[in-house]
Amino acid sequence: MNFRPITALTGAEVQGIDVRTVGPASFQQLRKALAHFKVLYIQNQHLDTEQLCTFSRGIGPLIRVPFIQPMEENADVIAVLKEADETNMGVFGGDWHSDFSFLPQPPMASILYSVEVPEAGGDTVWANMAAAYAALPEATKAFLKDRKVIHTGKPYGTTHAPPRKTRFTGSIQMDRNNPDADKETVHPAVCRHPDTGEPMLFVSPTYTTRFSDLSEAQSEPVLNEIYAHSTKPEFTCRHRWQAGTIAMWDNRATMHCAMNDYDGYRRLLFRTTIAGHKPLAH
């Protein structure tokens, strides 16, 4: 197994691996690489949903996430699908986020496997939140020290549901207007990576509403500044999908965003979600 870094700070392509035949020592190496590089791609794989789950369980136990209907034939897998005729609408995951950051125990990692990809567009972009924290001005680090942020499942809730025209309500069945999604979860704004010890920003524009000690209006300008900083190109890596690629990311240490630039093309990926723990304050 060979790791080829994508940028100096974020992401690596794993070469020389068939994920159907990975043993315990290689899984350990992959978990270590995931904590280090934050995003890993593995190209030219040939998997059905059960094989994807078997591989995913080697990274960690699977969880089933709320508000989104899983696949009928495999409840551990979400089919991330947008049909060619689903145009002029939002896309699932189309704004910056960390997956399900509003859960008391947010996922440790997510895994996507591409089945059908558009001829043009449909890339995924990740931002490295440990690198982003390290480069913050000292005054911002001081402001964030011991601060906490509120996360809610707002896109699926009633209070903050997105405007209809920007909602993605196509091939992914979502449980919209669910009052449970409005529940507030408090997480530290800066967390410690449990494996590497790095401090990392843990904010998620799709789900974070405010700092726990400030109003939404007071929080907004500061959060927007942090989002703009975190998503600077130098902290990101961008993946151009080919069919048969696995991408997995450390969901504690990254945000990601699906590019909605492929109207007229079909895009289908299978997703699994790896269990995590309550985030630790740095």
Ligand SMILES: [Fe+2]
């Ligand atoms: Fe996502």
